[in-house]
Amino acid sequence: MANPRRGSLQLQNPNPNPTVPFPDPSIPPHSPPPPFSSRALSSSLSSLALFLKKPTAFPFLLSVFILLTWLSLRFHGGGGGGGGAGAATRGSAARAVGGGDLDVDANLVRFSALGFPSLIAKDHRGWLLDPVAAAKGAGLRGGALDCSLPHVGQIRPGGLRGNHRHHSCNETLIIWGAETKFRLENADMKNKGFAEVTIGADEVAIATSPSGTAHALINVDLARSTFFLGCQDTSISPNSSNTDYNVWKDL
Numbered sequence: 001m002a003n004p005r006r007g008s009l010q011l012q013n014p015n016p017n018p019t020v021p022f023p024d025p026s027i028p029p030h031s032p033p034p035p036f037s038s039r040a041l042s043s044s045l046s047s048l049a050l051f052l053k054k055p056t057a058f059p060f061l062l063s064v065f066i067l068l069t070w071l072s073l074r075f076h077g078g079g080g081g082g083g084g085a086g087a088a089t090r091g092s093a094a095r096a097v098g099g100g101d102l103d104v105d106a107n108l109v110r111f112s113a114l115g116f117p118s119l120i121a122k123d124h125r126g127w128l129l130d131p132v133a134a135a136k137g138a139g140l141r142g143g144a145l146d147c148s149l150p151h152v153g154q155i156r157p158g159g160l161r162g163n164h165r166h167h168s169c170n171e172t173l174i175i176w177g178a179e180t181k182f183r184l185e186n187a188d189m190k191n192k193g194f195a196e197v198t199i200g201a202d203e204v205a206i207a208t209s210p211s212g213t214a215h216a217l218i219n220v221d222l223a224r225s226t227f228f229l230g231c232q233d234t235s236i237s238p239n240s241s242n243t244d245y246n247v248w249k250d251l
Contacts, residue, residue: 102196103197105184105186105188106182106197107140107141107184108197109138109140109205109206109207110203110206111203112202113202113203127204129204131173131229132172135172138206140208141210142209143170143172144169144171144208144233146233147172147231147233148232148234149234150231151232152228152229152230153228154225155217155225155227157223158219158220159219161228162214162216163245163246164214164216165213165214165247166209166211166242166243167211169211169234170209170232171230171231172206172208173205173208173209173215173217173230174204174206174228174230175204175206175207175227176227176228177224178201178219178224179198179199179224180198180199180205180226181217181218181220182197182199182215182216183196183214183215183218183248183251184209184213185214198220214244214247214248216247216248218251
């Protein structure tokens with residue numbers, strides 16, 4: 001008599017020796033993605049160059065320029081300080097025209113007049129400072145001890161002020177408004193006897209001229225006027241006995 005249980009087992013396993021498939025050894029199981037080829041990089045750069053040549057790229061470039069300008073102003077503007085500018089470092093905001101070392105030789109420190117907050121501007125209204133306190137806070141030597149004799153003035157394009165040497169007072173100057181050259185007598189400057197720097201139209205400069213030191217301001221701007229505020233610590237009436245005039249003949 002046939003065993004029905006044995007027959008059912010044979011139907012469930014008709015192939016007692018199945019073949020197990022093996023992967024092709026020539027194909028790695030997990031191939032890494034192909035490296036980024038130089039041809040793809042060249043193609044990407046070419047596409048970018050073509051895009052930048054199109055008129056539609058102008059808004060994109062303008063946005064990048066505005067962003068970089070904003071970052072530059074934020075970087076150079078510094079943190080929250082106030083009108084005293086006591087945290088300023090000499091030449092920290094110097095333009096390439098003048099340079100930090102030349103600013104030191106000219107007894108001058110400068111700040112950007114743009115953006116806020118900055119060392120001299122607390123808010124959007126603009127900059128505000130005390131000339132005497134700002135000069136002392138910036139570490140400038142030989143400035144006015146107080147503002148016994150204040151004076152404020154304008155220099156139109158091509159104009160000159162100063163070019164004299166006071167023997168009886170120290171003076172502190174605030175200069176702004178236009179591209180302006182500031183010259184200060186300095187015996188340490190070989191072959192010239194003076195230091196000269198250029199203040200930008202978008203800068204505010206604080207300068208000091210110790211007693212017995214000549215100074216001059218020259219407006220080299222093509223259109224804008226230079227404005228300045230001077231503080232002398234002695235009330236004097238300039239005359240030939242206490243002031244030397246026309247110190248530099250080339251001005």
